[in-house]
Amino acid sequence: xxxxxxxxxxxxxxxQNSIAAGVNSGIRKMEQPVPxxxxxxxxxxxxxxxxxxxxxxxxxxxxxxxxxxxxxxxEAIGEQAKLGTHWAAQCELEIDVAERLQKLxxxxxxxxxxxxxxxxxxxxxxxxxxxTGRPLILKFEGAYHGWADEGLVGxxxxxxxxxxxESPTRLHPxxxxxxxxxxxxxxxxxxxxAHLRRIVDAHHGQIAAIVFEPVMCNTCCMEPVPGLIETIxxxxxxxxxxxxxxxxxxxxxxAPGGAQEYLGFTPxxxxxxxxxxxxxxxxxxxxxxxxxxxxxxxxxxxxxxLNGNPLCLAASKWCLDHIIGLGxxxxxxxxxxxxxxxxxxxxxxxxxxxxxRPQGPGPAFHAVMLKPGAAEGPINDYRDYVRxxxxxxxxxxxxxxxxxxxxxxxxxxxxxxxxxxxxxxxxALVKAAAAFAKHAAEWKVA
Ligand SMILES: Cc1ncc(COP(=O)(O)O)c(C=O)c1O
Numbered sequence: 001x002x003x004x005x006x007x008x009x010x011x012x013x014x015x016q017n018s019i020a021a022g023v024n025s026g027i028r029k030m031e032q033p034v035p036x037x038x039x040x041x042x043x044x045x046x047x048x049x050x051x052x053x054x055x056x057x058x059x060x061x062x063x064x065x066x067x068x069x070x071x072x073x074x075e076a077i078g079e080q081a082k083l084g085t086h087w088a089a090q091c092e093l094e095i096d097v098a099e100r101l102q103k104l105x106x107x108x109x110x111x112x113x114x115x116x117x118x119x120x121x122x123x124x125x126x127x128x129x130x131x132t133g134r135p136l137i138l139k140f141e142g143a144y145h146g147w148a149d150e151g152l153v154g155x156x157x158x159x160x161x162x163x164x165x166e167s168p169t170r171l172h173p174x175x176x177x178x179x180x181x182x183x184x185x186x187x188x189x190x191x192x193x194a195h196l197r198r199i200v201d202a203h204h205g206q207i208a209a210i211v212f213e214p215v216m217c218n219t220c221c222m223e224p225v226p227g228l229i230e231t232i233x234x235x236x237x238x239x240x241x242x243x244x245x246x247x248x249x250x251x252x253x254x255a256p257g258g259a260q261e262y263l264g265f266t267p268x269x270x271x272x273x274x275x276x277x278x279x280x281x282x283x284x285x286x287x288x289x290x291x292x293x294x295x296x297x298x299x300x301x302x303x304x305x306l307n308g309n310p311l312c313l314a315a316s317k318w319c320l321d322h323i324i325g326l327g328x329x330x331x332x333x334x335x336x337x338x339x340x341x342x343x344x345x346x347x348x349x350x351x352x353x354x355x356x357r358p359q360g361p362g363p364a365f366h367a368v369m370l371k372p373g374a375a376e377g378p379i380n381d382y383r384d385y386v387r388x389x390x391x392x393x394x395x396x397x398x399x400x401x402x403x404x405x406x407x408x409x410x411x412x413x414x415x416x417x418x419x420x421x422x423x424x425x426x427x428a429l430v431k432a433a434a435a436f437a438k439h440a441a442e443w444k445v446a
Contacts, residue, residue: 004403007049008037030410032399041068043419046407054407055428057341057414062217062249062364065275066322067419073278073318080314088305093313100320101276101286105257107245107267108286112295113308115281117248117273118146121211123285123302124269125150128209128242130294136203138210138241140190141168142382144218145211145246145271149177154187156219159386165189166198190216191224191380193231200235209242209269210235214259217249220368220385221360221413222378229265236268242291248273248283253363253415255331256323262331262361278319282312322418330418331363337425338362338416344429352440355390356397358414367412369394372445396443400435 003009012034015022023029037049044067046056056068066073080093098111114120125137137150141162145151153170163169168187186207188199200207210232216222236243245267250259252275260267269287276282285292285302294300306312323330342358342365349356355370359378368379374388394412401408406428408414 004052005034005036005048005050009034011037011049027410032395032410043067043070044417044421044424052405054402054405055420055424055431057406057408057416057420057428059415059417060279061274061409062253062413062415063274063277063279064419065252065415065417066278066319067417070278070322070419072322073315076314076318077280077311080310083310085311086306086309091308091310091313093310093317094308097313097316097320100317100324101272101284104252104320104323105270105272105286106260107270107288109289110287110292110296112285112292112302113313114283114285114304115306115309115312116146117246117271117283118148118151119304120248120271120273120283120285121146121151121246122148124211124244124271124287125209127269127285127291127294127300127302128244130300131242131291132208132240134206134208134241135184136186136207137184138186138188138199138203138207140212140216140382141187142190142219142385143211143213143216143246145213146248149174149181150184152177153182153185156382159383162383165383166195189381189383190222191228193225193227196228196231197235200239200241204239207239207241209244211244211246213246213248213250214263214265215250215254215361215364217360217364217366217413219382220379220389221364221366222380222385223361224263225380229263233265242268244269244271246271249364251275252319252323253331253334254361256326256328276319277312277316280312280315281306282309282316326418334416334418334420335362337420337422338365338414340425341365341414341416341428344425345432348429348432348436352436354397354436354440354443356394362416364413364415367394367408367414369397369412393443397435397439400439400442401432403438404431404435406431406435 012022028035039049046054101108141154157171170182170185188196247258247270251272254262268291273283295302339362357368358365360366369390371390379385
């Protein structure tokens with residue numbers, strides 16, 4: 001039998017001798033049956049080095065909101081490259097991009113640029129601590145805010161170390177972290193407003209900010225329950241804490257103004273990444289002028305050699321002009337296509353008696369594979385997700401989907417980009433039918 005991933009396997013083998021563990025981001029090692037190597041992409045499609053074509057719902061971990069190699073972006077970057085790739089100084093483009101963000105994002109009175117959302121998260125936390133003179137950041141269990149020491153506290157703790165429901169433990173998934181960092185966080189469970197209120201009250205006067213991904217896309221695509229965002233806003237106002245929305249994934253996706261427009265709230269600070277650059281290393285901290293004051297007066301350091309890099313700015317200007325040009329139409333289209341895909345996957349699952357339950361809004365959703373006997377109904381917090389999801393079974397189904405040319409994210413997340421069309425969804429479901437049949441035939445329920 002021919003190996004459809006032969007070239008990827010060969011490259012991955014070769015990479016072991018020069019790249020630590022063969023990949024440049026730990027999570028990429030998870031891809032089964034082998035981390036794939038890609039040669040090119042166009043719109044909703046991407047090709048690996050073995051020539052396999054995929055309808056891509058991984059879409060650069062969500063960064064490629066406009067699809068692969070969208071017409072016009074390469075030209076915008078190329079024209080800038082001919083003029084200069086880097087100034088480490090000012091250029092008019094940075095004002096152009098900042099003004100577009102002001103136009104799009106409700107919470108964007110002022111802007112600062114970085115090259116990754118991880119950096120922006122650190123800037124936001126530092127700013128919040130300086131702004132309030134308080135030490136603690138409150139974050140939600142299971143939430144991912146970048147890979148730095150501070151972004152990963154409370155990210156995916158193992159079940160035997162959770163702590164009780166009322167006081168989730170502050171665990172870090174990495175070794176080598178400064179131990180004191182853990183003590184600068186408070187962790188609350190997502191989607192329990194009364195519990196959140198109790199945690200805030202227990203640390204009264206100590207919390208600088210509440211940080212949250214408005215739809216927790218990274219963990220099971222969990223939308224906030226009614227009242228959660230309102231409670232966060234109310235508590236922040238009551239106690240003088242900053243409300244920090246991490247819109248690295250949700251930004252520009254659910255509405256032109258991100259989840260804050262989609263859900264109707266205005267944060268004090270917003271973290272933007274991924275789609276703001278459409279695949280180039282670009283990210284931004286945007287916020288209310290009052291919350292940015294310490295950066296304005298220079299008492300909080302915010303720096304970076306490549307901040308406001310002109311190539312990234314040219315790409316971002318192209319992206320934001322694209323969003324503005326669509327006049328707010330894209331979320332509905334992505335939502336309709338995403339809903340069709342979710343419904344189609346669910347009917348295939350039902351046909352083959354596979355407990356797959358897609359959940360989330362259409363432009364991003366999580367295909368949850370339930371464990372045998374797990375309860376039905378939406379999953380609303382991290383603990384429930386761990387208790388109910390059958391990760392090995394999902395990995396098997398994902399591998400079957402990949403063989404058919406449908407690519408979702410390793411942990412079950414799917415993105416519908418602006419490059420996906422009706423034909424992509426129809427074709428993906430035809431391919432998925434073959435994948436589900438193969439999975440049903442091969443998978444043995446324990
Ligand atoms: C919600 C959220 N915040 C922050 C980050 C970190 O972004 P970056 O990988 O650009 O540093 C991510 C990345 O996936 C994210 O999903």
